[in-house]
Amino acid sequence: MNFRRIIFDIVLLASIFVLPWYGVLIFALLGISFFKNYYEASILGIIMDLLYSVSTPGIISGRFGVWFGVLLATVFIKEKLKEIIFV
Secondary structure, eight states: OOHHHHHHHHHHHHHHHHSOHHHHHHHHHHHHHHSTTOTHHHHHHHHHHHHHOOOOOSSSOSTTHHHHHHHHHHHHHHHHHHHHHTO
16 A cells, blocks of 8 residues: 555645645645546545635536536537547
8 A cells, every 4th residue: 555645635635725726736736746546636626626615607607617617618628639649
């Protein structure tokens, strides 16, 4: 079992409550760069969005508005890159 990854997950979870968003982002990017398939960053991003997001009126509204927009943009970019690379 990879105890470094578990300890890093606990530190990242604690940083959600202690650090500002850009500090959590730095920790998440470090986890993504050091660990293979680091999906915990996405899960902790959803938790952070649930805790601290503010619903705003507009085209994309609700609790998961920004998260849903980022997810759509990521999927779109990923599909376009597949078309370019594997043509």
